[in-house]
Amino acid sequence: MNVLIGILEEGLIYSLLALGVLITYRVLDFPDLTVDSSFPLGAAVSAILTVNGMNPVLTLLVAMVAGGLAGLVTGIIHVKFKVRDLLSGIIVMTGLYSINLRIAGRANLPFFNMNTLMNNPFVKSFPAALQPWSKVIVVLVIVLIVKVLLDLFMNTKAGFLLRAVGDNKTVVTTLACDEGFVKIEGLVLANALVALAGAVMAQKNRVFDISMGTGSMVFGLAAVIIGTNIFKNRQKVNSSTAAIIGSIIYKACVALALSLGLVPQDLKLITAVLFLGILILGNGLKKKVKFHA
């Protein structure tokens, strides 16, 4: 039971990150490495503000603004200065590492004795039977709100344009819109979500750690790819649902690997190997489809 709760807690938190990666990787077709640093950026902002007594829910919103700014910088470097997408992300990722340290003041910032998002009088007032699930419930509420808003946004005029720019930017240009500007918009939105994930993670663990972002890009990609591959043939399941479920499945796989005797030091290796496995499996599936067609 504890393992299941752990999987759901982490899987759901990382699904916010997966939604961000969904926007950059799937919708915009932009391999955005900013993610690896905007995740701890959200955590640092949320941690330091909580330590200073701000309401934890408000810290999430500030963290999103900070993440959005990181995306904005990546976008401007790429669009205005014509630096390649991968490099723009790497530049911001590298720079943010120092900024994250500055924001938090140190590499590890615990706040165990503060009220947090999942540890406050309101959550403690849940019925006793729900107490073990309290973190899952809080995260689930956040994920559902974000998912619904994101789905609504994707069906607005601005959302259409965002989808169009990753699909075929010529169309955006001939519609008299600046495709670069739309790309920047997408990066802002995506990194705001990633920072939100980092902030929620910090709130759950009641600690900010500078290394918590390492590998988050890979995690997000894996979640998105698992999700979209599983639900490829189901029109009813939209891509945001797929990314959320993909994230939970991925966490479950990691938990399974750990329960088979691997230790936490192996975590990143497990992440990498699982991701490779998914990519190879995904390619195999594609080939099969082609063969039958």
Next chain:
Amino acid sequence: MLELRDISKVYSPGSVNEHVLFRHFNLTVEDGQFISVVGSNGSGKTSMLNLICGSIPADEGKIIINGKDITRVREHKRYRTIGRVYQNPAMGTCGNMTILENMAMADNKNRPYNITPGINRRRVAEYRAMLSELGLGLEDKLGVPVSNLSGGQRQALSLLMTTLTPIEFLILDEHTAALDPKTAEIIMQLTGRIVKEKKLTTLMVTHNLRYALEYGNRLIMMHEGNIVMDHADEAKQALKLDDILGKFNEISIECGN
């Protein structure tokens, strides 16, 4: 009115591959003209369209639309009054989006793309009517992703989307070249009808000499960045296929082919 004044364009200047495409090129397109542009490969037809739309910058000269110098105006801003259909049917539509989404998006051109609903339900009946006029069965496929359509269907949709909102100039870049003869015929008829109905000033690059003769009220032939033949109105009407072919051969012989 659209004017190209004294345009020069050199590709890879200063290198061994230096290629002078235009040297003091001039063209004036009067309002309401439908110009067919013919010429061999590399004669500068598509480059001319790219210069007009701002896809490539001019080295020298001016591009003027209705008396306003747009030489330095960025590409996407020029498309406020220009519509363009490309040779590749995939260029004009978004494959992962449905027909309805594509049309709704095109319908919003020159208005803000904000966070109001992407599809205006009251317009759907009209989209359906427009699609059914094409006679390609697209009116029953509004919810289908465009990538599932054939090249001809996609091109018809591109043309429809391009002319959905008011534009002044229509740029057609070999827009029937990738289609089979029957579909090409359908797209050309549709083009002719739309241009007439909306009174669009049109530039059509084509390799199909029959279309060049049959459609439009002016025909120009380009060769090595120059206009070597230019007939409008009655002179264009009197033009025969043999006249164009004759000119083509003349040019080729000059080149030593």
